[in-house]
Amino acid sequence: MNILFRVDSSFVIGTGHVMRCLTLARMLKEAGCAVYFAMRVGVGDLCDEVESRGFPVFRLTYDGPLSQEMDAQWTIDVVRGFPQPIDWCIVDHYELDRRWEENVKGYVRRVMVIDDLANRPHECDILLDQNYYRQAQQRYHGLVPSSCRLFLGPKYLLLRPEFEEARQSAPIRNGQVRRLLLFFGGSDPTNETEKALHALKELDICHLEVDVVVGRANLNRHRIESLCRERGFHYYCQINYLAELMAKADFSLGAGGAAMWERCFLGLPSAVTVVSENQRQSTEDAAAYGSVWNVGWHADVKSGEYSDIIYRAMASSEQLKRMSSKAFELVGSIREYTVHPVVQALLEG
Template structure:
């Protein structure tokens, strides 16, 4: 079976879509499928990185496009290779208009979404976020026979997280080690805000890990700041679960990595860096699994200083946050084929 993945990533829109699609693609390959990616150019697009992972990558034009012209180019690629399998689409700029054009050229279409703001023409839809109205979100947005996989129990987790969950340590509330990671591109430069907050707090003795991706436009400046402050700098790594397990507190964004932190019970202060993160971040905060810093425009260096002080002064709050995070993600898939992979391979 050959599976196509239509997804984009860049410095501007972030790299989370790419990361979860590569993870899913690796699962599909292990199950016996072959996978090709179709992506558009743009600063920080990660096309070369995806190719280095061993996948065939077809690069289209620049990021600005219409759905019809995008579909036409994708159809040309499909027609050249041929397809007896699925098209997976993970893209906020594509909806049923694009999917209806693609439909005759593939066997099935699967959509990865978390906005629930547009209609889809697909047989399978995955939304791995936690929201208060989870079961109703897609009621009128997909065909009646579309299979819906909704909520954190369907979280796509890399093997390193599944393995680490079995060996994760129980946190006691003391803050000695901090993890800073705001995604592969960090378009709002929250990383530097937190580094400035750590300096302003004048708290000594903290071990700080700072993680960035190659799509981060100021990663050189961040590396230099880490060197001056004796922090530990990491770029485009594959051992994030280990850093999460070792950390006592994390500063990060909403999105997929928020759920990964929760899965390992890592207490975290979460900043909303994109509109699509608002609903799930607020829901996780109401559950008690995270501390919600709010939308990045309203978050300043002093706010990060204050949340660090809060964590240091109230260790029991930190312990309770860790316990609630584990409770929220307690039923995530841990063994066997992920339901998305199983459905695709059976289809």
């Protein structure tokens, strides 16, 4: 099978779309598929990162606004360059919808969509939304064809092998906070990491070990590294062992999105800041379930709020234990399948 991913990353978009596509791409490659990426070049893109993982990248270099029709035509031109048909085009992009998919579908055998907004119609054969929502089954009603196969909820999380391995050895958490993890996504465009670091500066936390993780797309990473060096915190940039740090941590400050579910999968209690609109509902629903604390919208969160949250966590061992248990309950501690159901569906065609 030939698989083409259409996905972007940037300082504004973030890196989450590409990272979850890379996880699915690895699974498909291991199943014998030939996998390619079509990505737009820009500040904070992960084109080189994708290529370093062994996947060829077709780059779109275009300054200024890009209409869906133009984007679709560029993708079609990429597809036409293949000597064999593209069996699946997998699109993970908030700016593309049914108009793009209808154009591209005439040149590929099938289309899959990865989404979590449920705010626009799609013309696709498979749709994956790995987030938890209280009304998950109703969200895509009328937005996809009746024949579309829906994979909804955290049981379909796209997890890298490191998370499966870390879950096997993850300790039972006792609610004590001795190690703190800060990770607000690969790009952290609202710079929550620095807010949290300034909060820690004001606290008496000499007993606390702190891990701070950023991506190369973080434009503030050098200043963050300097702050970490001043305080003796552990600084990491663009690592491939985040699961190991999550498993070691007792509490985490982070953003919503895919990393929130990864923390839940490892039973790591966390306070979640909503850094983009697409994270709002899933964070609220996860908090209502009891698996995270919802800090709220990033613009309303100051350093002082992070200080309060850290103090609260250190004084709330029973709450943290319950949060860890609810996180496991929501996501499921161990995968029950050997082949991811979405991969199986793609292979079956």
